[in-house]
Amino acid sequence: MTSFTKQVALVTGAGSGIGRATALAFGALGAAVVVSDINDANGQATVALIEEAGGTASYTRCNVADAEAHKAAVAYAVATYGRLDIAVNNAGIGGNFARLIDQTPADWEQMMAVNLGGVFYGLQAQIRQMLTQPEGGKIVNVASIAGVKGMPMGGPYSAAKHGVIGLTKTAALEYVKKKIRVNAICPVYTHSAMVHDLMSQMPDMEERMRRVIPMGRFGQPEEIAQAIVWLCADENAFCTGQAIQMDGGMTAG
Ligand SMILES: NC(=O)c1ccc[n+]([C@@H]2O[C@H](COP(=O)([O-])OP(=O)(O)OC[C@H]3O[C@@H](n4cnc5c(N)ncnc54)[C@H](O)[C@@H]3O)[C@@H](O)[C@H]2O)c1
Known part of the structure; x- marks a missing residue:
């Protein structure tokens, strides 16, 4: 490894x-x-888990909808550890699970601010720092299968995730000569608080979701994490501008 x-x-x-x-x-x-x-207690708990495992970590609050917060987070990384080699734009929300005509302007605006703006402003702050480093850097944006397929009941979510893939490809092309690689990962349903919230809204949801995944199960967060790690590995230096689908075979058919 x-x-x-x-x-x-x-x-x-x-x-x-x-x-x-x-x-x-x-x-x-x-x-x-x-x-x-934005959840300080949970962020600090992640730091504690990394440290308990013998690693090095620290926490800084960053609301990804806020461009200034991204600048501050990158500045914190540089002030604390001297540089920024890897950025994973992962934060996101599930949004309102409803048909297009029932989504409100507030639903749309919040989704665009967090799931799309959160990646756009992150890329800006992270790339500005990576441009100052001769070694460049690696960025992974967490999109979704809903970024390559439509998602009934998730119109704003699907639009934002398609946008994330567009930003990923554009950033990859703009900075390919500066040794900055930018890729996206597209998970299918993966066990997390977000997906469990969604399933709690509809009792038969879990079974219906499982049926559309050829492997017959959801992903595990650790499986998605390993794909993100692989995308950032220096052994993987030829890969940029890709949207890798982690979907138990869902989009193969
Ligand atoms: N779980 C899935 O099935 C699935 C599938 C495809 C894509 N994704 C994507 O994966 C990413 C992570 O989701 P997850 O499933 O791990 O969900 P999760 O709810 O477990 O974690 C999301 C984290 O983002 C944080 N967050 C929410 N809004 C934020 C904001 N404005 N600024 C900073 N942090 C914020 C939350 O506090 C939480 O810690 C999201 O972008 C999501 O769209 C998830």
Whole structure:
């Protein structure tokens, strides 16, 4: 397994689910991890888990909808550990589970602010720092299968995740000569607080979701984290601008 010793990784939304699993994976592989979230207690709990496992981590609050907060998070990483090699734009919300005509302007605006703006402003702050480093950097944006397929009852979510993939491809092309690689990961339903909230809204939801995944099960956050780690590995230096689907075979058919 690749080592990230002497590298610094920033993970947004790292207080829970896929973000926490990703922060733990980088910590276990030797990176110094900047854990960020809007839930301070959960973020600090992730730091404690990394430290208990022998890793290095610290917490800074970052509301990803706020461009200034991204600048501050990157500045914190540089002030604390001297650089930023890896950024994972993971924080996101599930939004209102409703048909298009029942989604309100507030539903739309919140989704765009967090799930799309959160990646856009993150990329800006992270790339500005990586441009100052001769080694460049690696960025992974957490999109979704809803970024490559429509999602009935999740119109704003699907629009935001399609947008994340567009930003990923554009950033990859703009900075390919600056040694900054930018990729996206597209998970299918993965066990996390977000998906459990969704399932609690509809009793038969879990079974219906499972049926559309050829492997017949949801993903685990740790499985998504390993794909993110792989995308950031220096052995994987030829891969940029991709949206990798982690979906138990769902989009193969
Ligand atoms: N779980 C799935 O099935 C699934 C599938 C595809 C994509 N995703 C994506 O994976 C990412 C992580 O989701 P998860 O499933 O781990 O959910 P989760 O709810 O377990 O974790 C999301 C984290 O993001 C944080 N967060 C929410 N709004 C924030 C904000 N404005 N600023 C900073 N942090 C914020 C939350 O506090 C939480 O810690 C999201 O982008 C989500 O869209 C999840």
